[in-house]
Amino acid sequence: MAERTITLEVFRYQPEKEKEPTFQSFTVPFREDWVVLDALNYLKDQIDGSISFRWSCRMGVCGSCGMMVNGTPRLSCAAFLKEYYPGPVRIEPLANFPVERDLIVSLDDFMKKLKAVKPWIIRKEEKPVSEGEYRQSPAELANFKQYSMCINCLLCYAACPVYGIQPDFVGPAALALAHRYNLDTRDEGQELRKEVVFSHEAIWECTFVGECSVVCPKDVDPAGAIQQEKAAGALDLVKSVLMPWGSR
Amino acid sequence: MSYRRPIASNWWMAKPNYLLFMFRELTAVFVWLYLIFYLCQLSQLGKDAGTYTTFLAGRSSLLWMLFHLMALVAAIYHSVTWFNLTPKVIVVRRGEEKIPDGLIVGPHYAGWLGLSLAIIFIALWS
Amino acid sequence: MTKSYKEAFWWYLFSAGGMIAAMLVPVQIFLTGIAEPMGWVSSDHMRALVANPLTKLYLLALLSLPFFHCAHRIRHVLYDVGFRGMQTPVAVVCYGAALLCTLYAVVTLASL
Numbered sequence: 001m002a003e004r005t006i007t008l009e010v011f012r013y014q015p016e017k018e019k020e021p022t023f024q025s026f027t028v029p030f031r032e033d034w035v036v037l038d039a040l041n042y043l044k045d046q047i048d049g050s051i052s053f054r055w056s057c058r059m060g061v062c063g064s065c066g067m068m069v070n071g072t073p074r075l076s077c078a079a080f081l082k083e084y085y086p087g088p089v090r091i092e093p094l095a096n097f098p099v100e101r102d103l104i105v106s107l108d109d110f111m112k113k114l115k116a117v118k119p120w121i122i123r124k125e126e127k128p129v130s131e132g133e134y135r136q137s138p139a140e141l142a143n144f145k146q147y148s149m150c151i152n153c154l155l156c157y158a159a160c161p162v163y164g165i166q167p168d169f170v171g172p173a174a175l176a177l178a179h180r181y182n183l184d185t186r187d188e189g190q191e192l193r194k195e196v197v198f199s200h201e202a203i204w205e206c207t208f209v210g211e212c213s214v215v216c217p218k219d220v221d222p223a224g225a226i227q228q229e230k231a232a233g234a235l236d237l238v239k240s241v242l243m244p245w246g247s248r
Numbered sequence: 249m250s251y252r253r254p255i256a257s258n259w260w261m262a263k264p265n266y267l268l269f270m271f272r273e274l275t276a277v278f279v280w281l282y283l284i285f286y287l288c289q290l291s292q293l294g295k296d297a298g299t300y301t302t303f304l305a306g307r308s309s310l311l312w313m314l315f316h317l318m319a320l321v322a323a324i325y326h327s328v329t330w331f332n333l334t335p336k337v338i339v340v341r342r343g344e345e346k347i348p349d350g351l352i353v354g355p356h357y358a359g360w361l362g363l364s365l366a367i368i369f370i371a372l373w374s
Numbered sequence: 375m376t377k378s379y380k381e382a383f384w385w386y387l388f389s390a391g392g393m394i395a396a397m398l399v400p401v402q403i404f405l406t407g408i409a410e411p412m413g414w415v416s417s418d419h420m421r422a423l424v425a426n427p428l429t430k431l432y433l434l435a436l437l438s439l440p441f442f443h444c445a446h447r448i449r450h451v452l453y454d455v456g457f458r459g460m461q462t463p464v465a466v467v468c469y470g471a472a473l474l475c476t477l478y479a480v481v482t483l484a485s486l
Binding site: 257270280289304307308 | 392393395396397398399400401402403404405406407408409410411412414415417418419420421423424433436437440441443444445447448450451454455456475478479482483485486
């Protein structure tokens, strides 16, 4: 009995060989329990060792293996081959990012934007260790927990048409993480973050397409986070008009 | 030497969700057109009864009915998508739990129904 | 990147206009676009209603903020379909048109 197989159509970009990308078809075994990552590793081990792609934990927590599978941003370790059988399965690098090689994209732009929103606890004055820990109730944790689940896989950026059309958009993950820290009771950095979060290139670029939240593998709901920041931005405007002297 | 893939100008046709998003945004065109046409109708209301009757007769043509039906569908799509998204912006917590989305969306729909009925009542029977 | 109060302001108008449009526009389209031309609602009754200052206030809300809601949406759609290079002119045209329509509404309502 012949083993079942499935065809992968893989985006290839090897700048030392060709200036333009191409697609290459490979036939790999089809196994019920295989994910796209397994197929790619089989491809690399047994067929073409030159194929390049990122991966690490293979269980959906590291955020390394994001790529386009049949036009949808997926974690390759979470996309089962049986969802696509009989195929073919089109595998491309994550959309809206420059391609370095094969399925590997440059993440520099995101890294810059992530740093810009200051995704860490900011205190006006650091509490000395001798004063003990910061205490937080379960309810206070629940406020921001959802937004802390982000694994920086960038599927949301690949799904966002605004980011595709306007690369200076700060983007879903960075803004969701800014929101996570703004909601954290230990944090006192909301005012500092406002210069970035309430800027023209940040929340106000978002037109609430909502696809970012649809593709997010960790249910972070960046779209919701951004809309809540818009409401906060509108409130900030009202406060600045009614109470121009104050700054929190 | 990194390669930038170009974005197609018809990107919004590539996925059903993108298409629905475009429809949602384009309801704004229908709403705007309706409001302008209604404004013209209002300005005619101020003229004498004969002029207004003639004007209104024009508005009862098939083409105008078709426009208003399409505008009605567009306006309802705007309302439904608008109300359904309110829980994303309005977050109410009770202890560790978020209150169910229905408790945010429900009152909006109830308000919509109530207001619409009240306005119809006023227009027809007050 | 700096905080933009301008964008917050437009979003406020978009939000308020969107809520008003969502609540009131469907029933208005039915009444004035379908029921009145079909004769299910009497025009004399409409004339009497509009003469009431409360109705004028209601109509003012209906014929102002929703224009800005639509302008904001159309502005962003234009960006999404390729007018990204003309950020300011597109915004000026959209919000400018909304302002003109609102002024037209104010003048019309004042004359009724």
